[in-house]
Amino acid sequence: MSFLDRLFGRTEKRDTVSAEPVLPSMWFPRGPGNPEGLSTVLACVNAIGSGIGSLDVYVYNTSGDTRTEAPNHPVARLIRQPNENQTWPDLVEWLMGSVLLTGNALLTIQYDGAGRPTGLTPVPWQCVQVDRLASGRLRYTVIAWQGITRTYLDDEVFHLRDRSDDGLMGRSRLSRARDVHTAAAALQDYSLNMWQNQATPSGIITFENARPAPAALDELKQEVRNKFSGTGNARQVMVMSNGMKWQSIGISPEDAEALESRKFSVQELCRVYGVPPPIVQDYSNNTFTNATQASLWFATNTLLPWARKIEAEFKRSVFGASSPFEMHIDLSSLMRGDYATRWQSYGIAIQNQILTVNEIREQEGYNPKQEDAA
Structure with missing residues (x-):
């Protein structure tokens, strides 16, 4: 939509032919099936979102042979306050959370009477249906919180995509690596059920002779609790009599293997999101050298590609392809610490x-x- 169209309130003629629906590849519920129930997924999404949200952002005028900062540009004001309810870091964290979990993130763009952008409003991807028109353009149908339905064309929304199969809609990484996520969730459920449902004592007392009477058993239990339970009685010498024997009980090899597999699932999920394990507090194979390199790798291979995609989408949707202005996300801000x-x-x-x-x-x-x- 051109500047004059926005100035005079004109809207582009919409195609009336039937549209081909393009639906999200995977919607995640907020209940037990929520992928952020896995701590590694939550940590990866938080690390990327908060990392990009903490970076300084500038608007530049690239007309001519020079690039000069434009702090008074309407988009520069949007960066300081994108909408009434969110700051820029809040908006970026929401943006990255949506695109990393569903493959897509959508912001509607508000304009004033002069065609200047005045606000960016996040729209949950579950509230969006996308149709491909006969002209090849995309039409976004948004169901608002009050049940009001509005439609937008592709130059009226900011649409950030993860890697796409058709060039139009993003696809979530967890839907591509569904088996990795399913296996990690199953291991977490198994571990939780193991601790919740199993009654595993630390040891067993056996009797070579006849089993004592119930009253004697109760007395023996109480004596063991009094003399050998609690931190104050740790490592005390236990003297057994009357043919009694103590047998320690540890975790079974199968359970130990399941718990060890959970460590591997952390690395698998980190690979899905391109996040080095030390960034999400997995220090199992950590040294001082590779911890330093992990931070550099995270900035170069994880944050930089996403920053570039955000810059390019701002250029397409908010500035317009013919505008001399562009956004720049400054990764040197990572050196603040x-x-x-x-x-x-x-x-x-x-x-x-x-x-x-x-x-x-x-x-x-x-x-x-x-x-x-x-």
């Missing part, structure tokens, strides 16, 4: 005359350095 590396890079930038001292001070939030009087 790494003071040594950040200041070393500043030193290299000054040495090679890439940045000045005052430009670095501005990035760090300091006032410009005053030149000494001659």
Whole structure:
């Protein structure tokens, strides 16, 4: 839709022919089947969403041979406050959560009378049906919370997709790796049921002679509790009499193997989302060196591709393909917590005359350095 169309309130003529429905490949319920019930899935989604949401975002004017920041552009104001209920990090976390779990994330774009974008409203993917029109364009039918149905064309929505099979709709990674998710969920259910339903004592007392009377058994149980239960009685010497023997009971090999398999399922789910295991607090094969490399790998191979997809979709839907403006997500913000590396890079930038001292001070939030009087 052009600027003049938005200015005068004109809408594009919609095709009236029957449309071909394109439905999401997999919708996840919020109940027990929710994939975020697996801690690894939850940790991966949170790591990617909060990682991108914490990055600085800028709007640039790329007209001519230079690129200059445009802090007063309407989209720059959207980045500061995308809608009445969410901040930019909140919106990005929602956006990434939706696309990582369902394969798609949708934002409707609001405009003022002059055609300037004024708001980005998230729409749960379960409330969206997408039709392909005869012209090849996509029509999004959105059911609002009040039951009101509205339709949008593809240039009126921000649609972030995971990898697509048809070039139109994204497909969730868990639907592609359904067996991985199913196996991990089954192992979690097995472990939960094992601890909830099994009564596994720490040991058994057996009798070589005749079984004592019930009263004697109750007295023996109470004596064992008093003398050998609790942290204060740990490692006490137990003296058995009357042909009694103590036999320790540990976890069975089958149960131990199931618990070990859960560790492997963590690595499998990390592969699905492209997240290094140390990022989701799996330090089973961790060293100082590979922990550092994991953070670099996460920024380069996980966050950067998603940042690029968000930038490209903003260019398509919010700015428009012919606009000289573009969004830039700055991954150097990840160095905020790494003071040594950040200041070393500043030193290299000054040495090679890439940045000045005052430009670095501005990035760090300091006032410009005053030149000494001659």
